[in-house]
Amino acid sequence: MAGLIYLDNAATTGVDVGVLEKMIPWFAENYGNPSSIYSLGRDAKKEIENARAKVADALNSRPNEIFFTGSGTESDNWAIKGAAFASVRKGRHLVTTNIEHHAVLDTFEYLSKNGFEVTYVPVEPNGIVDARKLAASVRDDTSLVSVMMANNEIGTIQPIKQIAGLLAGKNILFHTDAVQAIGAVPVDVQDLGVDLLSLSAHKFHGPKGTGALYIKRGTRIDNLLHGGGQERTRRASTENTPGIIGLGYAIEKAVAGMESNSAGIRKIRDAVVKKVLSGIPYSIYNGDPEKRLPGNANFAFRFIEGEGLLLLLDMNGIMASSGSACTSGSLDPSHVLLALGLPHEIAHGSLRLSFGTDSRMEDVDYIVETIKRIVLRLREMSPLYEDFVKGKKLEE
Numbered sequence: 125m126a127g128l129i130y131l132d133n134a135a136t137t138g139v140d141v142g143v144l145e146k147m148i149p150w151f152a153e154n155y156g157n158p159s160s161i162y163s164l165g166r167d168a169k170k171e172i173e174n175a176r177a178k179v180a181d182a183l184n185s186r187p188n189e190i191f192f193t194g195s196g197t198e199s200d201n202w203a204i205k206g207a208a209f210a211s212v213r214k215g216r217h218l219v220t221t222n223i224e225h226h227a228v229l230d231t232f233e234y235l236s237k238n239g240f241e242v243t244y245v246p247v248e249p250n251g252i253v254d255a256r257k258l259a260a261s262v263r264d265d266t267s268l269v270s271v272m273m274a275n276n277e278i279g280t281i282q283p284i285k286q287i288a289g290l291l292a293g294k295n296i297l298f299h300t301d302a303v304q305a306i307g308a309v310p311v312d313v314q315d316l317g318v319d320l321l322s323l324s325a326h327k328f329h330g331p332k333g334t335g336a337l338y339i340k341r342g343t344r345i346d347n348l349l350h351g352g353g354q355e356r357t358r359r360a361s362t363e364n365t366p367g368i369i370g371l372g373y374a375i376e377k378a379v380a381g382m383e384s385n386s387a388g389i390r391k392i393r394d395a396v397v398k399k400v401l402s403g404i405p406y407s408i409y410n411g412d413p414e415k416r417l418p419g420n421a422n423f424a425f426r427f428i429e430g431e432g433l434l435l436l437l438d439m440n441g442i443m444a445s446s447g448s449a450c451t452s453g454s455l456d457p458s459h460v461l462l463a464l465g466l467p468h469e470i471a472h473g474s475l476r477l478s479f480g481t482d483s484r485m486e487d488v489d490y491i492v493e494t495i496k497r498i499v500l501r502l503r504e505m506s507p508l509y510e511d512f513v514k515g516k517k518l519e520e
Contacts, residue, residue, distance in 0.1 A: 129487050131444045133327075133419060134276055134304060134478035140329040143373045147331065150366040158363045159354065168365045175372025179336055182379045183321065184312040191337045191355045192368050196303040196324030197227040198348070199337040202359070203320040204231045206345030207268045207297045208240055214295060215265025216240045221253050221282075223460045224272050228301055232270075249465055250412040251280035259290035266294075272301040273321075274309065277460040277476060278411030279420025281309060288317030297343065303327055303335075307378030308386060308417050319343045323375075325367065329481075330374030334367030381481075389479045390418035392488060396477065397421050399492040404499055408470070410461060419479040424466060427509035428473040428502040436498045442491060446474045469508070 139147075150171065156164030158172055173187070180187040193199045208218060220232055222244045232242045245258045253271060262269070269291060274281050284300050291298055299320035305311050307328035313321055321338040325331055339345065339358075352360035401407060406426040425433070430446040437444055446458070457471035475495070503509040 127441070129442045129491065130482065131442060131477045131479060131491070133480035134279075134476065135445055136326050136332065137329045137480060138482075139326075139331055139370065140374060140377060143330060143370050143377065146373045147366040147370040150369055154365075158365060159352075168363075172363055172365060172368050175368045178372035178376045179323075182306070182311070182375045183338055184314050185338055186341060188356070189313075189338055189341055191339060191358050192363065192371070193335040193337055193359060194333055194361070194364070195335045196301070196322050196327070197335075199322035199324070199335045200225070200227040200299075200301055201231050202337055202348040203299045203322055203339075203345065204228065204268065204270055205235065206348055207299065207320065207343075208235050209346045210344045211267035211297065214267040215263070217243065217263050217266045219243045219245060219258065219261050219266055219269045221245050221247055221258070221271055222463045223247050223251065223275055223277075223280075224270070225276055225301060225303070228270055228272065229459075247280075247463055250415075251275060251278045251410070251460070251464055252412055252415060253282055253287075255283045255286040255290055258287060262291065262294065262296065266296050268297045268299065270299040270301070272303075273305040273311070273316075274302070274417050275411070275460060276304050277458055278422045278464075279304075279416035279478075280411045281305070281415050281417065284316050284318065292317070297345075304417060306375060307382055308419065310382070313338055313340070320345070325371035325374055328374055328378040331367045331370040334364055334371045336371065385481050386418040389481070389483060392483050392485050393419055393421050393477075393479050395485065395488045396479075396491055399488065400495060403492060404496050407499075408466070410464060410466070410474070417478075419483075421477045421479070423475045423477075424461065424470050425473045425475065425499050426470055427506045427512065428499055430472055430474050432502050433473070433475055433495075433498055436501070437494065440494045440498070442494060445476050445478075 154167055156168045158165055158169040176187045176190045179190045218240055236242045243261045245253055245261050247253045271282050273284050288298055297319045300318050301322045302311050303324045306323050319340045323336050325334040347358055349360045354360055354363055408424040410422040410424055457468050461471040461474055
């Protein structure tokens with residue numbers, strides 16, 4: 125092993141050097157406000173529109189259907205709140221799944237406290253929602269369905285196109301959180317059939333603090349922010365010109381290199397998974413083994429606490445997580461793993477490895493041997509494991 129090994133690409137990615145070079149002039153040299161009519165402002169506006177076209181090309185949408193935001197979280201909030209409040213005449217019933225990112229779940233919780241009724245459709249044990257069961261939860265007063273395209277913890281890819289087909293003709297808006305999917309799997313809004321789609325630049329080697337929301341032409345949603353005429357009056361706030369430019373170049377590069385990058389990442393991920401499952405007893409591979417993001421591997425190790433595993437991995441130069449970066453400070457077990465049916469004591473021992481373009485096959489043995497050594501060490505300190513071993517010996 126040479127240097128640190130970063131295995132938390134689902135939390136964030138480093139800004140691509142080429143993308144950063146495109147951004148730098150727009151921080152100080154070309155600092156004009158895009159809303160200004162003089163040349164410095166017009167130049168900034170032109171580059172924002174170039175970025176909008178790049179995002180549209182990546183998603184197979186029209187440029188005027190792309191709206192820039194401050195994050196994936198803002199995009200989710202805008203899509204869900206905007207659709208819900210704009211469609212109250214249709215009804216106040218909303219549908220989602222029980223493994224969504226908290227940017228979605230907390231938004232639905234907010235709406236449930238403000239006159240809306242939310243149905244949370246459980247996923248199957250493999251972490252994928254049954255499209256027909258979800259469609260069966262729809263009622264005459266359902267106005268919005270939101271299902272993430274790919275899960276941030278276990279990487280499972282949801283049947284978005286199938287769900288959209290089942291909702292067709294029911295006058296129900298369909299939103300998908302595609303934050304984890306961009307650059308990892310194909311995302312074509314025309315093929316998927318969604319009305320709203322969220323994304324965030326820092327998940328595909330763009331800058332933090334920049335996101336986008338696809339709003340299908342003709343879709344009515346309320347504005348989330350008020351105060352200016354930016355983004356064709358839909359999203360008030362002076363544009364983050366460098367961030368938007370970075371998002372445009374990052375998504376262009378991510379989509380162009382997706383096929384080859386994903387193939388290489390998948391090989392490394394599969395090698396780690398095979399060695400972990402064969403070399404560490406009482407380990408569980410969470411989520412569907414095939415229908416998942418190429419870089420995601422999520423394990424649960426019985427008889428250990430995930431926090432101790434992460435700290436010891438860090439001391440050995442490996443950076444990973446136990447789930448969503450947005451909830452990493454929580455002591456509660458992952459709501460996603462609990463939704464799969466794992467008991468609390470096993471869900472507490474989870475480890476998420478998310479590989480990226482900088483992951484190397486030559487690090488696989490070190491990664492696996494380090495995890496194995498730490499898991500065995502933690503189990504030796506666990507009274508639960510000690511009791512388990514004694515019980516096994518008695519059975520024998």
